[in-house]
Amino acid sequence: MSGWDHRFEAELLRLGVQPGRARQLTEETAQQAAESAAEPDGLFGPAHLYARHLVSELNTAALPLSGGEKGQVRLRLTGVGKRYRRRTVFTGVDLEVRSGEVAAIVGANGCGKSTLLRICAGLTRPSTGRIQRTRRVGFVPQDAGTAGWLTADEHFTLFGAAAGMAPRRSRSTGEHLAARLAWRPARRELTQHLSGGTRQKLNLVLGELHAPDLLLLDEPYQGFDQGTYLDFWKQVLTWRDAGRAVVVVTHLLHDLQNVDQVYDLGAVA
Numbered sequence: 001m002s003g004w005d006h007r008f009e010a011e012l013l014r015l016g017v018q019p020g021r022a023r024q025l026t027e028e029t030a031q032q033a034a035e036s037a038a039e040p041d042g043l044f045g046p047a048h049l050y051a052r053h054l055v056s057e058l059n060t061a062a063l064p065l066s067g068g069e070k071g072q073v074r075l076r077l078t079g080v081g082k083r084y085r086r087r088t089v090f091t092g093v094d095l096e097v098r099s100g101e102v103a104a105i106v107g108a109n110g111c112g113k114s115t116l117l118r119i120c121a122g123l124t125r126p127s128t129g130r131i132q133r134t135r136r137v138g139f140v141p142q143d144a145g146t147a148g149w150l151t152a153d154e155h156f157t158l159f160g161a162a163a164g165m166a167p168r169r170s171r172s173t174g175e176h177l178a179a180r181l182a183w184r185p186a187r188r189e190l191t192q193h194l195s196g197g198t199r200q201k202l203n204l205v206l207g208e209l210h211a212p213d214l215l216l217l218d219e220p221y222q223g224f225d226q227g228t229y230l231d232f233w234k235q236v237l238t239w240r241d242a243g244r245a246v247v248v249v250t251h252l253l254h255d256l257q258n259v260d261q262v263y264d265l266g267a268v269a
């Protein structure tokens with residue numbers, strides 16, 4: 001075994017993977033590198049980081065769910081916790097969100113709402129616990145993940161391509177979804193020239209472009225005017241009626257009348 005393989009296996013063991021399974025994963029990884037005629041370092045990056053990534057993937061079991069049937073579980077967290085170095089942000093989060101349901105995550109500033117949503121999206125690794133979710137996930141981060149030098153149409157094409165959509169379909173879907181938020185993207189306008197609220201509309205459309213089964217929204221209405229805010233909640237209810245599962249981080253108590261369950265993260269720290 002190479003030095004990389006040794007470090008990889010050692011990190012798997014340190015992360016609690018059973019010895020037989022760790023050996024099997026190490027051999028499979030070495031084989032993949034050999035088949036690609038590449039050094040594992042070049043193909044997978046540093047051994048310890050790849051081991052952590054793999055363990056996180058293994059702990060994130062995909063729920064075998066698709067389609068719009070109501071009532072099926074789209075997201076399940078069991079005993080999920082997060083620590084940053086010595087600081088425990090939260091522990092023991094159990095949450096289940098089903099198709100046709102809207103869940104709100106609430107709690108004081110800094111209690112870990114955005115961290116929890118990133119964990120649900122698979123972008124942050126939990127320190128403890130297990131996550132199961134459907135494969136088709138849309139994530140709308142708090143800070144718009146858009147590029148200032150692209151137009152809205154270019155965003156639609158780019159994000160659509162990542163989901164395997166043809167350019168024309170991406171653009172027409174994006175424009176249709178934008179219209180639901182009372183926005184008609186101008187053909188040549190760069191995103192950097194859009195208002196904050198309009199950029200946030202783009203962010204929301206991009207999260208929904210590929211018709212995900214599960215939508216994860218981190219305070220998605222920042223910068224919206226009153227009319228757009230109401231359009232947004234109308235849209236949430238449309239998603240729910242279409243059998244999607246929605247998780248929304250919110251600070252606004254009056255939002256809670258629209259949701260099926262409220263998870264107070266402040267209460268579990």
Ligand SMILES: Nc1ncnc2c1ncn2[C@@H]1O[C@H](COP(=O)(O)OP(=O)(O)OP(=O)(O)O)[C@@H](O)[C@H]1O
Binds near residue numbers: 084108110114116
């Ligand atoms: N990458 C990181 N490294 C270290 N600490 C982090 C990291 N990301 C978040 N934190 C810390 O974790 C805690 C939770 O942060 P998070 O942004 O999830 O809280 P929040 O409830 O969403 O806050 P807010 O309501 O202000 O948006 C904070 O103390 C934050 O400083």
